[in-house]
Amino acid sequence: MPTSASSKGYLVSSIHQGPGDLWIIPGGIADSAAPQLVLDLPSGTPDATTYPSAVCLGTTESGITFTIKEKFNDIAADQFDAPIDTYKEESSGMLEAELSQQSVDLLQQALSTGVYATVASPGYKQLTFGGVSIVPTICLAAITPKRTGTNLYIVSILFKAYSKGGLEVLMQRKKKSTHKVQFAGQADITRTAGRQIGVHYETI
Amino acid sequence: MKKKYTVALPIDVAGRIYQHGESIELDENTAKLYSHALIAQAEGEKSADISIK
Numbered sequence: 019m020p021t022s023a024s025s026k027g028y029l030v031s032s033i034h035q036g037p038g039d040l041w042i043i044p045g046g047i048a049d050s051a052a053p054q055l056v057l058d059l060p061s062g063t064p065d066a067t068t069y070p071s072a073v074c075l076g077t078t079e080s081g082i083t084f085t086i087k088e089k090f091n092d093i094a095a096d097q098f099d100a101p102i103d104t105y106k107e108e109s110s111g112m113l114e115a116e117l118s119q120q121s122v123d124l125l126q127q128a129l130s131t132g133v134y135a136t137v138a139s140p141g142y143k144q145l146t147f148g149g150v151s152i153v154p155t156i157c158l159a160a161i162t163p164k165r166t167g168t169n170l171y172i173v174s175i176l177f178k179a180y181s182k183g184g185l186e187v188l189m190q191r192k193k194k195s196t197h198k199v200q201f202a203g204q205a206d207i208t209r210t211a212g213r214q215i216g217v218h219y220e221t222i
Numbered sequence: 223m224k225k226k227y228t229v230a231l232p233i234d235v236a237g238r239i240y241q242h243g244e245s246i247e248l249d250e251n252t253a254k255l256y257s258h259a260l261i262a263q264a265e266g267e268k269s270a271d272i273s274i275k
Contacts, residue, residue, distance in 0.1 A: 044230045044261040071230075073258045123258040126231050130242075135234035136255050150232050154242035 031166040038082045038162030038172070039063075040115050040199075042073040042127060046157040047177060049209040053217050055159055059169040062161055075127060076119030079196045082160045084174035084218065085112040111176050111203030111216040113158055118196050120187065128199045129185040130154045155180050158201050164220065176203035176216040224249050231259035 041064055047053050056065040064072040087110045092101030117124070122143035126134045131153060132145040158179045164170040183200030205214045224247045229240045233256050240246050246260070253260060 042230075042258075071257065071261050126259065130231055133232040133234050133239050134256065134259055138255070146234070150239070150241060152232075152241045152243070154231050156230060 031164075034162070034172060035165045036081050036162050037078065038160050040075040040078070040082055040113065040117075041159045041161060042075065043069055043157040043159055043175075044071040044073070045069060047175065049213065053175070053177065053209075053213055054219060055161070055173060055175065057161070057171060057173075057221075062163050062169075062171055064159070064161075073124075073127070075115070075117055075199065076124055077117070079116040079118050082113065082115045082162075082174075084160055085114070086110070086216070086218070087112075109205075109215060111179075112182075113160055113174065113176055113179065113201045113203075114183075114199065115160075116196050116198045118194060120195055120197060125185060125187070125197065127156075128181050128183065128197060130156075130181040132185075153180050155204060156201075170221050172218075172220045174216065174218045176201060177209065177214070178204045178206040180204065225253065226263045227253060227260040228263055229259060230261050233259045 039062075043055070043064060047055065056068040057063070058065050063074070066072070089107045090104050091107050093103040093105065094101050122145050123134060126132050126145055129145060129147060131150045132147040133150060134143070134145055136143045155178045158176045160174040162172045164172060179201040181199065182202040183198055185197060187195060187197050189195055203215045207214065226245060226247050229242060229244045229246055232239060232241050235246065235248070235252065235256065245263075248256070
């Protein structure tokens with residue numbers, strides 16, 4: 019029987035590279051078939067008119083990690099030596115980064131139950147903590163320009179996330195201060211099933 | 223002129239603590255000081271995450 023070759027699908031432009039920026043999108047993104055950000059394409063930032071309250075978390079020390087995990091359990095039967103089916107126990111989404119800008123207002127994004135206050139004169143910005151138990155949730159996006167095309171981006175979004183990691187700030191002579199942030203996605207049950215936790219997409 | 227905002231992150235304004243989801247009315251200059259923690263209510267209406275009171 020004659021044969022023919024199958025395409026391997028090698029596509030170098032699909033091999034990506036950072037860096038990216040982490041953005042808080044306080045107003046969130048409406049539930050739709052394409053729950054994506056309106057981007058200002060030249061700058062690769064959220065459109066300031068659509069998202070006037072968007073906050074960039076600043077410079078990163080290392081990369082931004084977007085993690086989607088699914089936990090599966092096998093259904094086994096004693097009669098068979100391999101699982102005969104599988105069910106999904108949970109899904110989770112996480113955005114993590116190590117940030118280097120440490121103004122107190124940015125630190126609050128990591129310690130989101132902290133209470134921010136500021137006074138212009140005599141000037142200070144402070145973050146107090148303890149006693150607040152409402153956990154703020156926020157929409158979060160990582161935006162990375164594609165290395166292979168102008169005005170093209172890879173975007174990872176958690177529709178409803180909370181800061182999980184708390185705050186650890188180290189001051190020392192030999193190394194500049196950084197702090198790690200860890201945002202865990204929640205299922206927003208007001209959204210359509212299949213689009214409740216987040217989205218990862220590329221513009222083409 | 224004062225505008226209405228929804229509090230995204232807890233803030234202390236003039237000695238009162240406003241928590242996530244609360245409504246607050248601020249003048250433009252004060253709102254700038256707390257801008258990272260506020261959502262303009264017109265913007266927040268797009269969100270399914272945060273209720274507007």
